Amino acid sequence: MVHRTPCKQSETLNEWTNSEVYLKLENLQKTGSFKVRGAFNKVAQLSEEECAKGLLAASAGNHAQGVALAGRKKGVPVTIYMPLATPEAKVQATQKYGATVKLIGQSFDEAYLAARSAQLATGATFVHPFDDLAIIEGQATVAMEMLQQQPDLDTIVVPAGGGGLLAGTALAVKAIRPTVKVIGVQAENAPAIFSKFHERKGMIHFLPTLAEGIRVKDPGKVTMNIIQNYVDELITVSEQEISSAILFMLEREKTLIEGAAAAAVAAVLHKKLPFTANRVGVIVSGGNFDVAKLGECVTTSTDYVNNF
Structure with a gap:
């Protein structure tokens, strides 16, 4: 019923990060998303x-x-x-x-x-978008496919909003390859899971973000329980980093991705992973991007061309 999406190596990211980077292209999935x-x-x-x-x-x-x-x-x-x-x-x-x-x-x-x-x-x-074990199990098939396509990965990077994809990835990875690190990525402007994972207290300030697909203020109880027990680390990326990742994927990888997917790519592109990683899998979660916002990406990423 769903596509087995490509897991494509990025030569440009390999050279930039001095590691092997594989992009799991769920933007090519039916409906354009995992x-x-x-x-x-x-x-x-x-x-x-x-x-x-x-x-x-x-x-x-x-x-x-x-x-x-x-x-x-x-x-x-x-x-x-x-x-x-x-x-x-x-x-x-x-x-x-x-x-x-x-x-x-x-x-x-x-x-x-x-x-x-x-x-x-x-x-x-x-039908809950993330806080349901049947939903989480379905999203886990992304990671299962990745490990079949690239069994030697040592790190998998996942965008996170409500946490269904991240929770599913963590469950699958820790069952199949427990030594593989699972890193969740959120937008700085919508850091609900990041804040809970790191037990930060006080009000979380939410701002507009290009990654509107992961702008969730209240992540699920089921997903958070799994994330806190099985995910290795949570990090955030800025709007400029997300914008530059969208442009990078469009210009260098010839594929359009949305802001949520770009958050995971940005973590690798901007060398924000908290662990040394040699073979990195990145879940490119979707490609349903409003092309009218490309101008906003260019404006936000004024240093993009010079850096990459």
């Missing part, structure tokens, strides 16, 4: 009674498309609540997969609360 893996796995496990109630979800974009496609394949109606700031490309793609889209709130968290209220009112079956 999210379809978890959605298919969850929907496949639903009973006829649960499906008959219709599916309901909240999403910043990629989970929406995954649930919409999974629902269409199973003949189940799907309604998705998305933030008002969701890129138009993601909204249109979700609608083309047959889902009804309702735009509400300024953030994923506000859209999530609206979706939960709708669930109580309608009795629809809610």
Whole structure:
């Protein structure tokens, strides 16, 4: 039901980092993101009674498309609540997969609360974007494929928002290759998991970010428990670093990636890994980028051409 996506070595990143870097290109996945893996796995496990109630979800974009496609394949109606700031490309793609889209709130968290209220009112079956073991297990297949394609990796770098991909990666990696380090990456402007992982107290300040797909204020309880027990380290990257990673992938690797995926690439590109790594796998989580923001990337990354 999903593609086995390429795991491509980047010669440019090899030379720049003095290590071997492999890019797991989930931007080439169905719907343009890894999210379809978890959605298919969850929907496949639903009973006829649960499906008959219709599916309901909240999403910043990629989970929406995954649930919409999974629902269409199973003949189940799907309604998705998305933030008002969701890129138009993601909204249109979700609608083309047959889902009804309702735009509400300024953030994923506000859209999530609206979706939960709708669930109580309608009795629809809610498909959580990350805090569900069936979703996490589906996302774990990304890492499982990576280790089949490149079994000698010593480090895997993963973008993190709600934590489903990071938790799934950690579970898979520690079961198959326990010595492999798993590093989660968040945007500096949306560091919820980073702050909890490092037990930082006080209010977390959230700002706009190009990585809107991982701008989640309240990561899942299930995902955080797994992350705290199995992930080796959490780091953050700046907006300038994210922007330059998008441009790097477009210019040097000839592929378009979104801000969430660029966070993981940026950690390697800007040499921010906390461990010495010789063979690094980077999960390029998605490619659903609003091309209208390319100008913003160029403006933010004024030193890009000179550095790379």
